[in-house]
Amino acid sequence: xxxxxxxxxxxxxxxxxxxxxxxxxxxxxxxxxxxxxxxxxxxxxxxxxxxxxxxxxxxxxxxxxxxxxxxxxxxxxxxxxxxxxxxxxxxxxxxxxxxxxxxxxxxxxxxxxxxxxxxxxxxxxxxxxxx
Amino acid sequence: xxxxxxxxxxxxxxxxxxxxxxxxxxxxxxxxxxxxxxxxxxxxxxxxxxxxxxxxxxxxxxxxxxxxxxxxxxxxxxxxxxxxxxxxxxxxxxxxxxxxxxxxxxxxxxxxxxxxxxxxxxxxxxxxxxxxxxxxx
Ligand code: HEM
Numbered sequence: 001x002x003x004x005x006x007x008x009x010x011x012x013x014x015x016x017x018x019x020x021x022x023x024x025x026x027x028x029x030x031x032x033x034x035x036x037x038x039x040x041x042x043x044x045x046x047x048x049x050x051x052x053x054x055x056x057x058x059x060x061x062x063x064x065x066x067x068x069x070x071x072x073x074x075x076x077x078x079x080x081x082x083x084x085x086x087x088x089x090x091x092x093x094x095x096x097x098x099x100x101x102x103x104x105x106x107x108x109x110x111x112x113x114x115x116x117x118x119x120x121x122x123x124x125x126x127x128x129x130x131x
Numbered sequence: 132x133x134x135x136x137x138x139x140x141x142x143x144x145x146x147x148x149x150x151x152x153x154x155x156x157x158x159x160x161x162x163x164x165x166x167x168x169x170x171x172x173x174x175x176x177x178x179x180x181x182x183x184x185x186x187x188x189x190x191x192x193x194x195x196x197x198x199x200x201x202x203x204x205x206x207x208x209x210x211x212x213x214x215x216x217x218x219x220x221x222x223x224x225x226x227x228x229x230x231x232x233x234x235x236x237x238x239x240x241x242x243x244x245x246x247x248x249x250x251x252x253x254x255x256x257x258x259x260x261x262x263x264x265x266x267x268x
Contacts, residue, residue: 044263054192058189077170084164084168
């Protein structure tokens with residue numbers, strides 16, 4: 001690759017930023033997967049070792065991070081489908097921007113109840129509201 | 132994967148004009164899309180079952196894993212998900228390294244590191260699924 005680019009491939013706007021986010025979420029999810037395979041591998045050590053590491057997933061901070069991970073995976077999956085539609089659907093390139101807004105809408109619509117169900121136990125444990 | 136043809140610049144005019152031709156990059160490109168579609172079901176299903184369904188992560192422990200992996204259905208689900216996600220992610224990282232690491236040496240060694248660590252994780256995960264012992268403790 002050249003060192004001093006003349007002109008640039010980076011064109012800004014929705015197309016570029018959706019790709020930047022696809023790249024960042026892909027990297028983040030990939031490295032989490034390394035960690036996750038290793039923590040699951042503790043089932044081969046002992047039930048106690050596994051339960052101990054899983055206990056960290058149940059703490060408020062890791063629970064919140066997990067919501068972030070789910071959000072990253074969900075964006076990557078939805079935008080991945082959009083990229084596939086752009087590549088294979090004859091009208092895909094023309095509607096790429098509209099499709100981005102659609103997937104962002106789906107993302108918000110899924111993340112609101114998703115966050116609620118993922119966090120409900122943590123919120124109750126922290127603020128102890130028993131109705 | 133750019134949507135518009137790039138402006139001409141150094142290195143972009145004929146990026147693969149020397150050496151042998153092969154369809155490797157085409158197959159890699161296709162694999163990213165096919166594995167992506169399968170992963171939508173496997174990964175989003177996994178996240179939903181583990182984090183949302185009855186009690187979410189709070190109910191997960193060794194006994195829960197033992198119950199799940201007693202069934203070949205979940206063993207195969209997890210195995211296919213592991214392989215597809217690792218190969219998809221590794222190929223994605225390969226693209227990213229190719230994009231940003233400019234020196235040949237750097238690029239080569241970063242990719243070696245990537246392949247070795249991914250191979251290790253795939254092997255480890257596969258062994259764990261196949262050798263799981265519910266009575267280990
Ligand atoms: C859940 C369903 C998923 C879908 C639909 C999906 C789809 C895609 C697509 C279409 C691409 C673009 C490939 C290209 O530009 O040639 C991509 C890139 C990538 N994906 Fe996924 N993917 C999914 C899950 C994952 C997972 C689980 C990981 C991590 C292990 C991951 C990591 C990556 C990485 C690192 C890239 C490269 C990004 C780049 O080159 O900018 N993806 N994905």
